[in-house]
Amino acid sequence: MLLQRLVLEPVRYPAGRPVDSTIPEYGLLFQKFSLRIERHFDAGCHIGSHQFLCLFCLVFFVPKMIQPESQKDREERDMMFSIRPAFNAPCKLGNWNEDLFLQEEKTAFAAYKRDRGQLLLQKTKKMFRNLSRPLQLSHSLVMLKYGENYQIVAPDIPCETCRAKVRPVYLAGLVTEREIDTRQEFSHGSVVVGCVDGTPCVRNTFKFVGCDRDKTGEPLTFSEDFYLQIVGGSEEALYVRCENSMAQMGYHPTPTLSKFADAYCRFKMLHFDPGLRLEREGAITRANDKVIIQNVPTGKNLAVENHLVTTFFGNEYVISCHTFRDTHKMETAENVWKVVGEDLQDINAVVRAAKGEDVPPELLK
Incomplete structure (x- = not known):
C-alpha cells in the first residue's frame, strides 16, 4: 500500500539531470521523499539508510525503465545508429596501404624472377x-x-x-x-x-x-x-x-x-x-x-x-x-x-x- 501511494504521488525533479543529493534541487527532493515516508510510518518505526535508498531508486527509476519505447525513441535510435562511424573486425589499422603495395611489389618481383629462371630454387x-x-x-x-x-x-x-x-x-x-x-x-x-x-x-x-x-x-x-x-x-x-x-x-x-x-x-x-x-x-x-x-x-x-x-x-x-x-x-x-x-x-x-x-x-x- 505504501509503495502504491509513493508511486501514484511522484515527486517532481528537474528533468535531464542526474539524481544527486549533494545538488540543492535533489537535496530538496530527498527531504520531501523522506517526509513522505515518515507520514506513512508510526512514530516508533525506523527505516535504515540502505532500505531508504532502495525505496528511492524503486520509486524514481524503475517506472522509467519499464516504460514501453515510443515510436519517436525508436526513430531517434535508428537515426543515431545509421550515422555513427562503424569500427569492426575487418577494419584495417596502421600503414596497411603501404604494406599492401609492398606485398604486391614483392609478388611482382618474384614472378619476374620466376619467368626468367632466376629464383634460387630454379638455379x-x-x-x-x-x-x-x-x-x-x-x-x-x-x-x-x-x-x-x-x-x-x-x-x-x-x-x-x-x-x-x-x-x-x-x-x-x-x-x-x-x-x-x-x-x-x-x-x-x-x-x-x-x-x-x-x-x-x-x-x-x-x-x-x-x-x-x-x-x-x-x-x-x-x-x-x-x-x-x-x-x-x-x-x-x-x-x-x-x-x-x-x-x-x-x-x-x-x-x-x-x-x-x-x-x-x-x-x-x-x-x-x-x-x-x-x-x-x-x-x-x-x-x-x-x-x-x-x-x-x-x-x-x-x-x-x-x-x-x-x-x-x-x-x-x-x-x-x-x-x-x-x-x-x-x-x-x-x-x-x-x-x-x-x-x-x-x-x-x-x-x-x-x-x-x-x-x-x-x-x-
Missing part, C-alpha cells in the same frame, strides 16, 4: 641437372689411357657409422652456396671435395691430359706428369690445381678447379709401396691398383681428410694436398687412391652361371 635444380648428368666410364682397365673417363676413389677411408668401418670416397667437384646465385656449373675457382656417391656423372668423372703434347689414347705410366681434367663440367676445360695457399676447407690447402693449366696443375702417380717406386718408374699403370697421386710443385699428396662439410649433395669429405704418414713413414689410407672404370661383364661367367655352376658374384657384375 639449384639447374645445377643438379648439370652436375648429375650421367657419363660413360672407360672400359680400358688393363692400362690407364689419356683422354679416357675414369673415377678416382679412396677405397679405405675410416667410417665409424658404417658396418664395414671403411667406405669409398670419390673425388668430385662442387658448386657452393656462395656460387649458386651466379653460376650453376663448374667454373674457375670451384673447390674439389670427396663424395660418397659412386654413380658416374659429371661431378665425379675425370680424365688424364698430357702436359707437353696431346697424348690421347696413349698409356699412362708411373712418375709421368699429367693434368687431371674434370669431364663435362663447363664449356671450358678445368683442371685440378693445388698450391701452397690458405685452406678454404679444413686445415690444409684445398684443391680447386682452374682454367689455366699451369705448373700447380701437374700431378704424377707413384706406386703404393715405397720400396717399389724407383723400379716401377716408367711402368704402365693399371686400373684398380692402389696408387699415390702427388702434386709435382708442392711435393704433397692428394688426400681425404676426416672432416665433413655440408653441401647441396649432403655431408661430404674435405680434399686437401697433404701427406699423411704413419710411424713407419708410409702413407696412410687418406693418401691411397684407385683409378676405376667400368668393368665389362664376363660372358663366360654368365654362361657358366646359366648352366648351374658356382660362379663368384664379382664376375657377374
Whole structure:
C-alpha cells in the first residue's frame, strides 16, 4: 500500500539531470521523499539508510525503465545508429596501404624472377641437372689411357657409422652456396671435395691430359706428369690445381678447379709401396691398383681428410694436398687412391652361371 501511494504521488525533479543529493534541487527532493515516508510510518518505526535508498531508486527509476519505447525513441535510435562511424573486425589499422603495395611489389618481383629462371630454387635444380648428368666410364682397365673417363676413389677411408668401418670416397667437384646465385656449373675457382656417391656423372668423372703434347689414347705410366681434367663440367676445360695457399676447407690447402693449366696443375702417380717406386718408374699403370697421386710443385699428396662439410649433395669429405704418414713413414689410407672404370661383364661367367655352376658374384657384375 505504501509503495502504491509513493508511486501514484511522484515527486517532481528537474528533468535531464542526474539524481544527486549533494545538488540543492535533489537535496530538496530527498527531504520531501523522506517526509513522505515518515507520514506513512508510526512514530516508533525506523527505516535504515540502505532500505531508504532502495525505496528511492524503486520509486524514481524503475517506472522509467519499464516504460514501453515510443515510436519517436525508436526513430531517434535508428537515426543515431545509421550515422555513427562503424569500427569492426575487418577494419584495417596502421600503414596497411603501404604494406599492401609492398606485398604486391614483392609478388611482382618474384614472378619476374620466376619467368626468367632466376629464383634460387630454379638455379639449384639447374645445377643438379648439370652436375648429375650421367657419363660413360672407360672400359680400358688393363692400362690407364689419356683422354679416357675414369673415377678416382679412396677405397679405405675410416667410417665409424658404417658396418664395414671403411667406405669409398670419390673425388668430385662442387658448386657452393656462395656460387649458386651466379653460376650453376663448374667454373674457375670451384673447390674439389670427396663424395660418397659412386654413380658416374659429371661431378665425379675425370680424365688424364698430357702436359707437353696431346697424348690421347696413349698409356699412362708411373712418375709421368699429367693434368687431371674434370669431364663435362663447363664449356671450358678445368683442371685440378693445388698450391701452397690458405685452406678454404679444413686445415690444409684445398684443391680447386682452374682454367689455366699451369705448373700447380701437374700431378704424377707413384706406386703404393715405397720400396717399389724407383723400379716401377716408367711402368704402365693399371686400373684398380692402389696408387699415390702427388702434386709435382708442392711435393704433397692428394688426400681425404676426416672432416665433413655440408653441401647441396649432403655431408661430404674435405680434399686437401697433404701427406699423411704413419710411424713407419708410409702413407696412410687418406693418401691411397684407385683409378676405376667400368668393368665389362664376363660372358663366360654368365654362361657358366646359366648352366648351374658356382660362379663368384664379382664376375657377374
